[in-house]
Amino acid sequence: MTRQDLIPGLEERGVTPRSVCDFFDPARLTQARRLAELTKKELAGSLGVTPAAVGQYETGVSRPRPDLIPRMADTLNVPMKYFLTGRPSSRLDSSMAYFRSLRSTPKAQRERSLAFAEQIWELTFALERHVQMPLVDLPGFAGGEVHPGEDLPAEPSAAARELRSRWALGDGPVTHLVRRMESHGIVVVLPSQADPSAATVDAFSTRAPRPVVVLTSNRADDVYRHRFSAAHELGHLVLHNDATGDSRQEREADAFAAEFLTPQASILPLLPPRMDLAQLADLRRTWGVSIHSLIYRCRELGLISDATSSRAYQRLRALDGQPGFAPEPVSGFTGEQPVLLRQAFELAESDGGLTTEKLAHELGWKPERVRELLGVQDHRPVLRLVR
Structure with a gap:
């Protein structure tokens, strides 16, 4: 009896350790290892090989022996077919993603987050085989399908005003921001709190x-920070073709966000000439931005001094948790929760009979990983044995 005979489901539709070895995709190993947050040394210890050997597997210099494939799949919690070459993929590095505080984000966390974004793209690509997604309507984005090659102004506030105009948002509050972004072809994801990428990495x-866009759970306790x-x-x-992670890009993105959510021409007449936190609390709910952001906006627009803003922040901290000043979780605002991928799957499920198992087979993943990223439940009945 062989090892394959002892492990149920080891061979699936012709997938064997030998076939995986013959058609091994080195990049898949790197992705799976990063998702598992394992170093090459840690994976090598599990496989009984040297870290140098793992490095050679990942660069394609050599391939793992067939007898290592099942152990590798088990250690990284993926099916063996995950490592097969031939499936569409997108390889990302730090220059292709915008991490807030890039230098203070541990390398392992950045790599895991990039691997997570790669999987989100793979999932999106797979779903697009079954469902037509919204066109990418994003000026300034080179891959845009509605405005290809059209740039917005380089100055952040001007860019924000121009995008509001192109998206026909008017001059008032932007309601259901996340849902609007999805309707313009942007894939927005909010990982579950159990996902390691959501614990320590800010939105990117x-x-x-x-x-x-990945919006992580460390801001999901407050819908205003989330927005x-x-x-x-x-x-x-x-605004940015390349991600440098420097403070200039972060300041520009903040300036864009402030003008996009609270256009100066609209918000300036509403801001109090003297600091009034109760009035700002009312504006917070109407405009969907935090009181902290509104205080900063008052200072930015010259309504208050640095000293006044410092005192306002102190008073705001003292009021934290009081009615009108307490955080409001994203779970209470459906328009700020991503639904694009889940609804695409549900449409393909109802119209074409797509299941999480079929989608997992296309992706080379485990069905539970598909369900986790889609945010859908396993509806199979649970067998409970009574003793």
Whole structure:
């Protein structure tokens, strides 16, 4: 009896350790290792090989022996077919993604987040085989399908005003920001709190090949910070061709977000000439931005001094948690929760009979990984044995 006979489901539709070895995709190993947050040394220890050997597997200098394939798949929690070459993929590096505080974000976390974004793109690409997604309507984005090659002004506030105009948002508050971004072809994702990428990395975005924005759970406890993060990443997508991670790009994305969510011409007449936190609390709910952002806007527009803004921030901290000043979780605002990928799957499910198992087979993933990224439940009945 062989090892393959002892492990149920080891061979699936002709996928064997030998076939995986013969058609091994080195980039898949790198992606799976980064998603598992394992170093080459840690993976090597699990496989009983040297870290140098793992490095050679990932660069394509050599391939893992067939007997290592099942152990590798088990360690990285993927099916063996995950490592097969031939499936569409997108390889990202730090120059292709906008990380806030790039230098202070640990390399392992950046790599895991990039691998996560790669999987989001693969999932999106797979769903587009079954469902027509919204066209990418994003001026300044080279891959845009509605405005290809059309740039917005380089100055952040002017770019924000121009995008509001092109998206026909008028001069008032931007309602359902995340849903609007999705309707213009941007894939927005909010990982579950159990996902490691959501724990320590702030929101980030990438332009390739379809724009993807990942809004992480460390801001999901407050819808107003969550919305500003979304607008901030939108600014990166339309303003910056390359991600440098420097403070200038971060300031420009912040300036874009402030003008996009609270246009100066509209918000200036509404801001109090003397600091009034109660009035700002009312504006917070109407415009969907935090009181902290509104205080900064007052200072930015010359209504208050630095000293007054400092005192206002101190008073705001003292009021934290009080009615009108407490954070409001994203879970209470459906228009700020991503639905594009899940609804695309549900449409393909109802019209074409697509299942998470079929989609997982196309992707070379486990079905539970598909369900996790789509945010759908396993509806199979649970067998419970009574003793």
